[in-house]
Amino acid sequence: MTYRILLVDDEAMTKRSLYKILTGANASYRIVGEASDGAEALQIARREQPHLIITDISMPVMDGIELIQRLREDGLDMDIIILSGYGEFEYAQEALRHGVVDYILKPMKQEQVTLLVEKRFDHFMKSRQTAIIKSQLIAPISSAAERIGHELWIANEPGMRKEMRSLSGLLDDTEFMQEERISLLRDAASLISNRLQPQFPHQAWELPYEGQSYGQASESFAAWLDKLLNEIRDKRNWGKRGVIQQAIDYIKTNFADSELNLEKVLAPLGISSTHFYHMLMEETGMSYIAYLTQIRMDHAKELLEHSDLKTYEVGQRCGYPDYPHFTKRFKRQVGLSPSEYRKNMQQA
Template sequence: MLKVITVDDEKAVKQGLRKIIELHCPGFEVVGEAEDGLEALELVRLHNPHVVITDITMPVMNGIELIARIREWSAATELIVMSGYDDFKYAQEALRYGVKDYLLKPMKIESVSKLLNGLREENVRRSAELERYRSCLWACTGIVEKLAEQLWLLDEAGWNGSLTAISERIGGDLLTDDEKALLYADLTAYLRRQIRERGLELEDVAPTERGSEDLFVRNVDHAADVIRANRNWGQRVAIRNALNHIHERYHDPELSLEEVIALVNVSPAYFYKMFKEETGRNFKTYLIEFRLDKARELLAGGQYKTYEIAERIGYPDYPHFTKVFKKYVGLSPSEFRKNMGIF
């Protein structure tokens, strides 16, 4: 239900509005009524309404001041002003504060229902667009986490595959050009954070006229150049062997740090230092993140139940898996799957 607050110093006006909304505007609910702007502000902060319908001329605080104060507090609230013919110039003034529309008194059922029902349809459309954007963002951030790991390990074939996966996901989600540009900007910032957590800072890459996807690819290339210049990957064969072993055995719940160190036959102190330098993570964090990356892939695929996925990535204790997943991902497995559009 979309919440509505009405504001007018005449009780009959508010009663008439409530009746019209209840009978002719499905999907809306009047959650508060105020006699002046000051009282209305308290109700707005209490209810965070979707719509405020306010008169212009009122005691204590008039409608123009009220909508200005509301707009300072919330950019999302839809504002509608009511006015008589004598106040028409004030209604026009209100438009500069982002007022959606105005209603002339005495109000007609057709005018109110047409305006509010139009708002409802617009809200449904925006909600669908937002859900599509959020779903795409969640899917792509998971790929970017893998991309950051591939960059850090200088796995060029791997990160090119991730770039293709991101491009295909964004291209298939019917996003507008502005939404794509915003999405690529968000993913760039997320990639920089992933690399920063591993100890390297990335500089801004100057945009060109070739588009947001091209800029994202050039940021990835820049990240690869920075990593190459700051690391001596390949000189520590023991760590490469350790990573290969982890990638092959991550699904085994018994896989341990001691097992890996014994396999590569180096001292624990050397292993701790070199592993952190090469991966940007300690062994425990690296293993958890690698397992969760696999979990996200399986959740996105939709072929397995969540408890089956937990077992497949080395977590036979399902409650422990869900706890770890939410801690690192920010959502429970079921919430993540829902955001991916899989129910």
């Protein structure tokens, strides 16, 4: 991985020394530009997007302080190390207030330069690794949040708690710092909230106060879900609509039946298809076909993620004996083919 560095100083000797020190210290370091003043450095930084800038404070045309201000105004947040002499301490302090990560006193010492740049390089590599892991978690966390929202909406407490454990497992298995885990938990809460909002206006999850540990944030998140579950039950008079609950239980038990049609579901209930349609829409926000498909796809995702069954066997167990039809339906619902989904889950 190349670590891109821009050198800025009006003294050619200083730039030559830095170039020699850095290119000899690590093969990953690449000097992407050299500038003699802040104005020239600003143009190079905009073009080259370096990871690190090492800049002098006192320069003609545009000094180091103004350069740092202009970089931040442009939204360029690369690391900056300043070079300063013993008589420039006040300037160095001002630079540090603008987000400079460290400073090097002139005359430079090779050990100090290599140590500071190595420290920033290590931080850069860790941040990059964190970004890679986070990108791999987006799909499974989004999927878990979608399932939690679904189980909440149908007031299925056991299902909700099962999906909560799945989400917690994803976050517990990461190497993230607790601030990053809390950030991912916020993302999941936002997805759940968006899933429910059209049908059930509610208050989004917020941390009671800043500075919580991940454990405290998880407890707050769980309490928020419990509150939503109770509000949904109260709003929809849950428990007094036994007929629709019987139908939902029947669908969940028999979804693997490839010939499960509405007539089979309604036969023991003694209600019309029109009445059932309205009740199901009120309870789940979905039609019969959409709800059955959702149940089947959720189960298919579970089998793809946690079993060694072949993809066509997964389809058969979810009510799709015709494998091409299963693949087409799964991709339309999930956005990935069954094989692609399994591969993504294995890499997460």
